[in-house]
Amino acid sequence: MPSRHTGGTVYFAxxxxxxxxxxxxxxxxxxxxxxxxxxxxxxxxxxxxxPRDALGPARRHGGVRQHQCGQ
Known part of the structure:
Protein backbone atom coordinates (compact mmCIF):
# COMPACT_ATOMS: atom_id res chain seq x y z
CA MET A 1 0.00 0.00 0.00
CA PRO A 2 1.55 3.32 -0.98
CA SER A 3 1.88 5.98 1.67
CA ARG A 4 -0.44 8.95 1.27
CA HIS A 5 2.06 11.19 3.04
CA THR A 6 5.53 10.18 1.82
CA GLY A 7 6.36 9.70 -1.85
CA GLY A 8 8.16 6.44 -2.65
CA THR A 9 7.16 4.82 0.65
CA VAL A 10 5.30 1.52 0.40
CA TYR A 11 3.91 -0.77 3.12
CA PHE A 12 3.28 -4.51 2.89
CA ALA A 13 1.76 -6.82 5.50
CA PRO A 51 -13.65 -33.27 11.51
CA ARG A 52 -10.46 -33.78 9.52
CA ASP A 53 -12.31 -35.85 6.90
CA ALA A 54 -15.10 -33.29 6.39
CA LEU A 55 -14.15 -32.89 2.72
CA GLY A 56 -14.10 -36.63 2.07
CA PRO A 57 -11.20 -39.08 1.81
CA ALA A 58 -7.82 -37.57 1.06
CA ARG A 59 -5.26 -38.99 -1.33
CA ARG A 60 -1.65 -37.98 -1.79
CA HIS A 61 -0.31 -37.23 -5.27
CA GLY A 62 3.34 -36.24 -5.45
CA GLY A 63 3.38 -35.03 -1.82
CA VAL A 64 0.23 -32.90 -2.34
CA ARG A 65 -2.88 -33.85 -0.44
CA GLN A 66 -5.95 -33.83 -2.67
CA HIS A 67 -9.57 -34.31 -1.67
CA GLN A 68 -12.29 -36.13 -3.57
CA CYS A 69 -15.52 -34.29 -2.74
CA GLY A 70 -18.84 -36.02 -3.22
CA GLN A 71 -17.40 -39.40 -4.19
Missing part, protein backbone atom coordinates in the same frame (compact mmCIF):
# COMPACT_ATOMS: atom_id res chain seq x y z
CA UNK A 14 2.23 -10.55 5.91
CA UNK A 15 3.22 -12.13 9.21
CA UNK A 16 5.21 -8.91 9.77
CA UNK A 17 4.63 -5.33 8.64
CA UNK A 18 7.24 -4.20 6.12
CA UNK A 19 8.15 -0.72 4.91
CA UNK A 20 10.09 0.39 1.86
CA UNK A 21 11.42 3.92 1.25
CA UNK A 22 12.50 3.15 -2.34
CA UNK A 23 9.27 1.90 -3.98
CA UNK A 24 9.90 -1.72 -2.99
CA UNK A 25 13.54 -2.17 -3.97
CA UNK A 26 14.46 -2.87 -0.33
CA UNK A 27 12.32 -3.65 2.72
CA UNK A 28 12.62 -3.15 6.47
CA UNK A 29 10.59 -5.09 9.05
CA UNK A 30 8.82 -2.52 11.25
CA UNK A 31 6.69 -4.74 13.52
CA UNK A 32 6.95 -7.89 15.60
CA UNK A 33 5.33 -11.11 14.36
CA UNK A 34 1.63 -10.27 14.09
CA UNK A 35 0.36 -13.84 13.79
CA UNK A 36 -1.46 -15.34 16.74
CA UNK A 37 -0.03 -18.89 16.44
CA UNK A 38 -3.50 -20.36 15.94
CA UNK A 39 -3.86 -23.86 14.54
CA UNK A 40 -6.22 -23.39 11.60
CA UNK A 41 -7.37 -27.02 11.92
CA UNK A 42 -8.78 -26.24 15.36
CA UNK A 43 -10.68 -23.04 14.50
CA UNK A 44 -14.47 -23.28 14.67
CA UNK A 45 -16.49 -22.83 11.52
CA UNK A 46 -20.19 -22.07 11.91
CA UNK A 47 -20.01 -22.87 15.61
CA UNK A 48 -18.04 -26.14 15.63
CA UNK A 49 -14.68 -27.57 14.62
CA UNK A 50 -15.16 -29.76 11.53
Missing amino acids: ANYLFKSHDRGDSWKTISPDVTRNLNRNQLPMRGSVP
Whole structure:
Protein backbone atom coordinates (compact mmCIF):
# COMPACT_ATOMS: atom_id res chain seq x y z
CA MET A 1 0.00 0.00 0.00
CA PRO A 2 1.55 3.32 -0.98
CA SER A 3 1.88 5.98 1.67
CA ARG A 4 -0.44 8.95 1.27
CA HIS A 5 2.06 11.19 3.04
CA THR A 6 5.53 10.18 1.82
CA GLY A 7 6.36 9.70 -1.85
CA GLY A 8 8.16 6.44 -2.65
CA THR A 9 7.16 4.82 0.65
CA VAL A 10 5.30 1.52 0.40
CA TYR A 11 3.91 -0.77 3.12
CA PHE A 12 3.28 -4.51 2.89
CA ALA A 13 1.76 -6.82 5.50
CA ALA A 14 2.23 -10.55 5.91
CA ASN A 15 3.22 -12.13 9.21
CA TYR A 16 5.21 -8.91 9.77
CA LEU A 17 4.63 -5.33 8.64
CA PHE A 18 7.24 -4.20 6.12
CA LYS A 19 8.15 -0.72 4.91
CA SER A 20 10.09 0.39 1.86
CA HIS A 21 11.42 3.92 1.25
CA ASP A 22 12.50 3.15 -2.34
CA ARG A 23 9.27 1.90 -3.98
CA GLY A 24 9.90 -1.72 -2.99
CA ASP A 25 13.54 -2.17 -3.97
CA SER A 26 14.46 -2.87 -0.33
CA TRP A 27 12.32 -3.65 2.72
CA LYS A 28 12.62 -3.15 6.47
CA THR A 29 10.59 -5.09 9.05
CA ILE A 30 8.82 -2.52 11.25
CA SER A 31 6.69 -4.74 13.52
CA PRO A 32 6.95 -7.89 15.60
CA ASP A 33 5.33 -11.11 14.36
CA VAL A 34 1.63 -10.27 14.09
CA THR A 35 0.36 -13.84 13.79
CA ARG A 36 -1.46 -15.34 16.74
CA ASN A 37 -0.03 -18.89 16.44
CA LEU A 38 -3.50 -20.36 15.94
CA ASN A 39 -3.86 -23.86 14.54
CA ARG A 40 -6.22 -23.39 11.60
CA ASN A 41 -7.37 -27.02 11.92
CA GLN A 42 -8.78 -26.24 15.36
CA LEU A 43 -10.68 -23.04 14.50
CA PRO A 44 -14.47 -23.28 14.67
CA MET A 45 -16.49 -22.83 11.52
CA ARG A 46 -20.19 -22.07 11.91
CA GLY A 47 -20.01 -22.87 15.61
CA SER A 48 -18.04 -26.14 15.63
CA VAL A 49 -14.68 -27.57 14.62
CA PRO A 50 -15.16 -29.76 11.53
CA PRO A 51 -13.65 -33.27 11.51
CA ARG A 52 -10.46 -33.78 9.52
CA ASP A 53 -12.31 -35.85 6.90
CA ALA A 54 -15.10 -33.29 6.39
CA LEU A 55 -14.15 -32.89 2.72
CA GLY A 56 -14.10 -36.63 2.07
CA PRO A 57 -11.20 -39.08 1.81
CA ALA A 58 -7.82 -37.57 1.06
CA ARG A 59 -5.26 -38.99 -1.33
CA ARG A 60 -1.65 -37.98 -1.79
CA HIS A 61 -0.31 -37.23 -5.27
CA GLY A 62 3.34 -36.24 -5.45
CA GLY A 63 3.38 -35.03 -1.82
CA VAL A 64 0.23 -32.90 -2.34
CA ARG A 65 -2.88 -33.85 -0.44
CA GLN A 66 -5.95 -33.83 -2.67
CA HIS A 67 -9.57 -34.31 -1.67
CA GLN A 68 -12.29 -36.13 -3.57
CA CYS A 69 -15.52 -34.29 -2.74
CA GLY A 70 -18.84 -36.02 -3.22
CA GLN A 71 -17.40 -39.40 -4.19
